[in-house]
Amino acid sequence: MEDVRLIEVKEDIMADNIKVANGVRKRLRDKKTMLLNLMSSPGSGKTSLILRTVEGLKDSVRLGVIEADIDSKVDAEKVAAQGIPAIQLRTGGFCHLDATMVTQGIDALAANDLDLLIIENVGNLVCPAEFDTGAHKNVMILSVPEGDDKPLKYPLMFSICDVLLVNKIDYLSLSDFDMAAMRKRVLSLNPKIKIIEISCKTGAGIGDWIAWLKKEVDTFRRG
Amino acid sequence: MHELPITESILNVVITYAEKNNVKKVMAINLRVGRLSDLEDEWIQRYFDYLSKGTVAEGAKLNIERTPIKLQCNSCATTYEVEISNMSETNCPGCGKNDSKMISGREYYIKDMEVQ
Numbered sequence: 179m180e181d182v183r184l185i186e187v188k189e190d191i192m193a194d195n196i197k198v199a200n201g202v203r204k205r206l207r208d209k210k211t212m213l214l215n216l217m218s219s220p221g222s223g224k225t226s227l228i229l230r231t232v233e234g235l236k237d238s239v240r241l242g243v244i245e246a247d248i249d250s251k252v253d254a255e256k257v258a259a260q261g262i263p264a265i266q267l268r269t270g271g272f273c274h275l276d277a278t279m280v281t282q283g284i285d286a287l288a289a290n291d292l293d294l295l296i297i298e299n300v301g302n303l304v305c306p307a308e309f310d311t312g313a314h315k316n317v318m319i320l321s322v323p324e325g326d327d328k329p330l331k332y333p334l335m336f337s338i339c340d341v342l343l344v345n346k347i348d349y350l351s352l353s354d355f356d357m358a359a360m361r362k363r364v365l366s367l368n369p370k371i372k373i374i375e376i377s378c379k380t381g382a383g384i385g386d387w388i389a390w391l392k393k394e395v396d397t398f399r400r401g
Numbered sequence: 402m403h404e405l406p407i408t409e410s411i412l413n414v415v416i417t418y419a420e421k422n423n424v425k426k427v428m429a430i431n432l433r434v435g436r437l438s439d440l441e442d443e444w445i446q447r448y449f450d451y452l453s454k455g456t457v458a459e460g461a462k463l464n465i466e467r468t469p470i471k472l473q474c475n476s477c478a479t480t481y482e483v484e485i486s487n488m489s490e491t492n493c494p495g496c497g498k499n500d501s502k503m504i505s506g507r508e509y510y511i512k513d514m515e516v517q
Contacts (some may be wrong), residue, residue: 180517186421191410191432191509273403301474305403308507333488334437336504363489369500 187367195309200276201285202312209294212398213280214391215313217335220301222321223345225253225386226378228332232260234388235294239395242292246275246300253298263289274305277312286399294395303328307335321346322353326360329367337367341374343387348377404440407509408448412458414511419457422516428459429515432465435506436485440465459513470506474498 190196206213228243229280235241242263245253254266265287267279267356275283280297297313298313299306318339320328329336336342342364344357361373372390376383411430419427434440442465453459469482472491479495492499 180425180468182515182517184513185418185424185512185516186513187414187418189414189418189511191407191511192408245495257486271404276406308403308438330486330489333506334439337488366489366491384505398406401502 180185186245192308192310195276196214197279197313198281199310202277202280202316203273206284206295206312206314209290209292210399211295211297211373212315212395212399213311213313214315215245215297215299215306215311215370216317216319217299217303217306217339218301218319218321219303222319222324222361223378224254224301226320227343227345227376228257228298229260230378230381230384231272231296231388231391232257232262234384235392235395236260236262238392240291242287242289242295244280244287245298245337246279253284266385269300271333273302275311277333280311289351292401294391298337303332303335307332307338314398315340317341317343320360322349322355325364325365326356329360329363334365335347336364336371339368339371341372341390344373344375345378347375347382348380403445404448406498407440408445408452408509411438411445411463412449412452412456414510415458416463418514419516421466421498424457424516426517427461427514428517430458430463431512431514433468433508433510433512436467436472436506438509458484468497468505468508468511471504472501472505475500475502482506 243257246269251266253263265283267283288344295347297311298349316339374383374386376387415430446463449463471480471482473480474493476498478495479493481494483491
């Protein structure tokens with residue numbers, strides 16, 4: 179019997195994805211298009227937020243959207259109805275988008291003069307946190323009905339985001355959601371995260387979100 | 402939840418190294434995976450067994466070493482470990498501040514492989 183020998187590998191399993199993600203970031207940086215990766219659980223309001231964002235920015239920012247969904251086109255159709263370039267990537271069984279899928283979305287969208295490209299990632303607080311999409315900014319939504327304990331259950335997601343939007347604050351009076359406890363949990367995972375309380379339904383807080391985003395896009399555009 | 406794409410990446414790397422090193426059979430693959438990753442060891446092995454059929458890595462055992470979540474304080478540079486269950490209590494044991502960066506706990510790394 180042959181001897182067993184040991185071969186050193188020392189390879190990062192994510193290396194391929196990170197390489198593609200860095201390529202996406204550079205390509206869009208050169209085009210002055212800011213890529214924003216939007217993540218949340220299903221039903222927390224990603225599509226509603228995008229529609230609010232389109233409404234708030236469409237006169238001043240050239241905006242495009244890449245929608246990811248397991249198997250449907252409803253989200254992209256809603257966005258395209260607003261006159262915004264949108265493409266739906268059907269991810270099949272995949273639970274997240276990786277940088278290669280985002281590249282396909284950018285190519286398929288074929289829009290070269292955008293200031294802001296938003297990715298609506300697959301609704302899931304686990305997998306999308308682990309895969310770099312090539313985004314310049316990561317934003318997540320937590321909606322009030324999901325509960326204030328989510329930072330304890332999905333720490334990675336909360337620790338990688340630049341902004342946390344707490345949506346559906348119009349439900350606060352009906353729930354025992356503890357905003358102060360939630361903020362403390364999130365800030366200890368990620369002291370730099372910006373937390374904005376919003377309601378896509380009533381429009382509360384949307385102005386703060388739009389103002390933050392507009393400032394980031396302007397800064398990005400100036401390079 | 403995303404064991405399948407991760408397992409495909411592992412297999413690609415393993416086959417590349419096997420070809421470079423004239424390997425006849427891969428016996429075991431030693432991985433380091435951060436505790437923050439949500440991978441299930443059992444499912445990685447199951448997917449690997451399925452994907453590796455007919456390759457030089459068929460039948461290889463995946464040994465997964467879990468690396469702890471380590472933070473480093475941005476103020477005083479103390480490094481310390483935290484458990485996933487109390488990640489919201491991450492004040493620095495050195496200076497008490499809550500301003501640390503993660504230095505390990507998210508890795509997906511193939512260390513080495515045992516081959517014939």
